[in-house]
Amino acid sequence: MSKVVAIIPARGGSKRIPRKNIKDFYGKPLIAYSIETALESNIFEKVVVSTDDKEIADISKKYGAEIIQRPDELADDYTGTWDVIDHAIEHLEKQGQVYDFVCTIYATAPFLETRYLKDGFEKLKNSDAINAFSATSMPFPIQRTFKLNSDDRCEMFTPQHYNTRSQDLEEAYQDAGQFYWSKIGQKSSEIFFGKDSIPIIIPRYLVQDIDTLEDWKRAEIMYRVLKEMC
Numbered sequence: 001m002s003k004v005v006a007i008i009p010a011r012g013g014s015k016r017i018p019r020k021n022i023k024d025f026y027g028k029p030l031i032a033y034s035i036e037t038a039l040e041s042n043i044f045e046k047v048v049v050s051t052d053d054k055e056i057a058d059i060s061k062k063y064g065a066e067i068i069q070r071p072d073e074l075a076d077d078y079t080g081t082w083d084v085i086d087h088a089i090e091h092l093e094k095q096g097q098v099y100d101f102v103c104t105i106y107a108t109a110p111f112l113e114t115r116y117l118k119d120g121f122e123k124l125k126n127s128d129a130i131n132a133f134s135a136t137s138m139p140f141p142i143q144r145t146f147k148l149n150s151d152d153r154c155e156m157f158t159p160q161h162y163n164t165r166s167q168d169l170e171e172a173y174q175d176a177g178q179f180y181w182s183k184i185g186q187k188s189s190e191i192f193f194g195k196d197s198i199p200i201i202i203p204r205y206l207v208q209d210i211d212t213l214e215d216w217k218r219a220e221i222m223y224r225v226l227k228e229m230c
Helices: 030-040 054-062 081-094 114-125 213-229
Strands: 004-009 046-051 066-069 101-105 131-137 146-148 154-156 173-183 197-201
Touching: 004 030, 004 081, 030 046, 030 054, 030 101, 030 114, 046 054, 046 081, 054 066, 066 081, 081 101, 101 114, 114 131, 114 173, 114 197
Parallel strands: 004 046, 004 101, 046 066, 131 197
Antiparallel strands: 101 173, 131 173, 146 154
């Protein structure tokens, strides 16, 4: 039987939204949603929060997570998520806890649902892929997008599609920023968003990055509307 662990990286030094990971979101610390959803899925042997911050650790334990103390060198603005996950897996292995699958869950995912976590695990477990991750469709055709040039004028990325009807353009997808499944011990020569990964498509109304205060406000509005609809 496969052994499975969830790891939630949550450092304390958020700049754009101070204390973001434990800031109150609709009545609970933001990180609580990720912890609770992971536990409710009944997939994982344990749910672990990797953090450098005592307050985050205390709140995470209150909601049912175990804690791995993250070293200072892995808690700055430039440390990649996968370095943090590798550290957590190594820490667990040193304690004799060896896992077959790891699911990285972001602390800023209040819209995460157990059904998509389970879908990702089942599809990855039953395939020769190495990763599975949350994704969603782009809200507008990327072929019709443009940038601003040095004169602050428009410049299309693909001007040949200026007159192409939207319905005739190939649909594009993006990372939804909620969860990332991986088979431990298997490495791919591809980038993560490559042929060794399975995208788990989530509807756009359940996806919202929370990087700025504007994002936060939008997420609160979305969450309230979803709750009122239920």
